[in-house]
Amino acid sequence: MSDTIYLYINIGLYSFVGLTIGFLLEKFVLKRIKLFAKKTTWKFDDVIFNSLGGLVVLWFLILGFSIGVQAHVVQTELRIITHKITASVLILSLAVFAIRLFVNLIKVTAEDTSGRAPSNSIILNIIRIVILLIGAMLILQVFGVSIAPILTALGVGGLAVALALQETLSNLFAGIQIIASKKIRTGDYIKLSSGEEGHVVDITWRNTIIKAIQNNLIIIPNTKISTSIVTNYFFPELEMSFAVEVGVSYDSDLDIVEKITLETATRILQTVEGGAKEFTPFTRYHTFSDSSINFAVILRAQEFGNQFLIKHEFIKALHKSYIKNNIEIPFPIRTVIMKNNKSGENNK
Incomplete structure (x- = not known):
């Protein structure tokens, strides 16, 4: 002892x-x-x-x-x-x-x-x-302990497991394919053709998890992601252009409108957080509508989420600039011409 x-x-x-x-x-x-x-x-x-x-x-x-x-x-x-x-x-x-x-x-x-x-938990x-x-x-x-019989048993049993878990394995290999393609990465902001959109939080062995702007999680099977039409707003680069639609009166001088609009847009991109400061905004007139001449102002943000604040500040600043320079943003107007129907009156 x-x-x-x-x-x-x-x-x-x-x-x-x-x-x-x-x-x-x-x-x-x-x-x-x-x-x-x-x-x-x-x-x-x-x-x-x-x-x-x-x-x-x-x-x-x-x-x-x-x-x-x-x-x-x-x-x-x-x-x-x-x-x-x-x-x-x-x-x-x-x-x-x-x-x-x-x-x-x-x-x-x-x-x-x-x-x-990023952390792709599947990998x-x-x-x-x-x-x-x-x-x-x-x-x-x-x-x-010899592992040869174990490997043999796993090989035989693997076929039965693969048949039983066909849907699960489909999602697994779809997730691997998504990651390997590098077209969708964790952190990217994507939008599916079915309407779901948000930042990719994780790609697991079964699902792709998206965090929507409303702070909710959207859980989508990997096979649905791999077969859907997906817009990736972070690929191939973070910066993205977007358009703001504007309409002015038919009485406006379009050259002056364009000049004031571009000056305002340039100032906003330089001062608002998230604006692409090196980008030169531009306008394109495109429609003679019922009450206004419509055009698009093309701006650029450093990433998808920045566009909302830029739009907000641009619309406020443009409204002030138009008032200061007597540029009218018309209300929708429709002129209706009434003609007397004499034949109808005679019938009465």
Whole structure:
């Protein structure tokens, strides 16, 4: 009994030393390396060191425990069991490190490409599942379990599962195709031909989640997204042009109207938040309507959501400019000419 207690104490001491060394390395050495990595322009060193968080302590704990077992455990069978356990924990920790590494790499790459850091849970979840499955198979190999029969069973059962989950798999592969095409990304503002519109919050294994302007979530199956006509207001660039319809009286001097309108539009784009300051607005007359000559003023916003404030401020400013310069914005007028029907009167 005393030998067993002595054995546990020695293994515990080795484990404690390993734990202490790992803690000191992570607290002081790794922390300084992280601070140095943040100062470099290369982002992938940040990814690597951030993915190591907490694992260095675990690895040194495993190392101390293994050394203690090798130094004090005599029984071969007990050594083999502890070796398998420590190897399994090590494989699991390496799987966690690989998941963190790949997930962070995807986020950094996406941020460098689009200027945003989107999180497509479908891709991240697939990465997690694949790495965990590889880790689980390696652990089974450590314990001497053959994975060949398991793979065979999965292959046969996979066909039945695929038939049973046909709709789910359709949404899964549609989601992968949406992400791979890079035409729709998280953060983009899109509008479907069926009328749903909003910012893409996430693309999951089954649905694409859109946040509408009203702050509601719209959940759409991936297959519907992949087969719909979709307008992406953030692709190929964020800036977008839009038109404001205006009508003036037939008595107006159209050259003066155009000049005042463009001066007002230019001022608004320069002063209102979200206006494309380098864009030159322009007008196009297009219709002789019943009571006015109508034209469109083309403005440009830095992104889809900015157009509403720009329109708001432009209409107010243009109204003031027209009043100041005696330019009439006519009310709808319709002239009705009544003619006497003499034949009708004679019949009476």
